[in-house]
Amino acid sequence: MKAAKTYPTQYLQTVSRAVAVLRTFRGGSRDMSLKELTEELKLNKVTTFRLARTLVYEGLLVQDPTNDRYSLSFGCLALVDAMLNRDGLAEISRKHLRVAREETGETATILVREGWDRVVIATEASLQPVRYVMEVGRRNRVYLSGSGACLVSGMTERERESLFAFIETDSIAKEYGLTKEVLLDRLEHIKENGWGTAQGEWAAEASGVAAPVYNKDDEVIAAIAIAMPRNRYNKNYRDKCAAAAMKAAKLVGEEYDSINR
Structure with missing residues (x-):
């Protein structure tokens, strides 16, 4: 069984996990169901759901109301547009x-x-x-x-x-x-x-x-x-x-x- 990832004491595990969720979408090239996200991240379903819903609330993910699949939101561009x-x-x-x-x-x-x-x-x-x-x-x-x-x-x-x-x-x-x-x-x-x-x-x-x-x-x-x-x-x-x-x-x-x- 794969060992759980450990984090240095100065890092926040929740933030690292949220970033991992965003990276899972490979720059916007794919959409994913909650089940697929859970399996890829190797987290439990409740944790994955809460992370995804928080990122939707913050405008970084979007959930398609017709099939409940998640994808990156164009809101991500606001974070990097000027910097790029x-x-x-x-x-x-x-x-x-x-x-x-x-x-x-x-x-x-x-x-x-x-x-x-x-x-x-x-x-x-x-x-x-x-x-x-x-x-x-x-x-x-x-x-x-x-x-x-x-x-x-x-x-x-x-x-x-x-x-x-x-x-x-x-x-x-x-x-x-x-x-x-x-x-x-x-x-x-x-x-x-x-x-x-x-x-x-x-x-x-x-x-x-x-x-x-x-x-x-x-x-x-x-x-x-x-x-x-x-x-x-x-x-x-x-x-x-x-x-x-x-x-x-x-x-x-x-x-x-x-x-x-």
């Missing part, structure tokens, strides 16, 4: 991400750093039948993947040293074999080539390349990533995608500066 387009970065990037997708045939995304994580703020999914999609809001450790290394490349020396200390104790870093030395090698590659790459970190069969987005002060404000299945990753294709990522990153940075003077 902070400084206009998400909106600025969209047309350039679409061009990068057309040039490569792969999913193009823009990510920013939040603490020791990287977060997708806009994406243009590949139209190919076999593809990797990085959904808006998707969060992973900043030291994972080429896009993460691009964001780390913009940290101050003090921030990097703090990150290296964090990596030494972080269980996710141990799981992926990420060390200070591995990350330093990636940073050197970005410095020499203008782009970074990694394979099989945010998803086992995924590969990607990324380029940092700079503002007029030469600060890294984001990273443009091109994600693809590993079976399409080879040197020529990688270099083509890297060129598209760098082109998009340059244009996003220039447009960002033009509206944030």
Whole structure:
């Protein structure tokens, strides 16, 4: 029998469970009955019902009166709309991400750093039948993947040293074999080539390349990533995608500066 999840004393179990309910809907791509929610969350029916009804009351879930199934409410957008387009970065990037997708045939995304994580703020999914999609809001450790290394490349020396200390104790870093030395090698590659790459970190069969987005002060404000299945990753294709990522990153940075003077 699966052990019950434990929570640090400074966390509220009810809040964590409510967040788990919202995540179960996979960004709004599915609706679910109370029975399905209960089974997926592995909670008792009464607890699941109370969580769902509270989220409906708060405008984050909606219940279809014809079949009683739950789904995410558009009320969720009110929580993130302004944040996703902070400084206009998400909106600025969209047309350039679409061009990068057309040039490569792969999913193009823009990510920013939040603490020791990287977060997708806009994406243009590949139209190919076999593809990797990085959904808006998707969060992973900043030291994972080429896009993460691009964001780390913009940290101050003090921030990097703090990150290296964090990596030494972080269980996710141990799981992926990420060390200070591995990350330093990636940073050197970005410095020499203008782009970074990694394979099989945010998803086992995924590969990607990324380029940092700079503002007029030469600060890294984001990273443009091109994600693809590993079976399409080879040197020529990688270099083509890297060129598209760098082109998009340059244009996003220039447009960002033009509206944030």
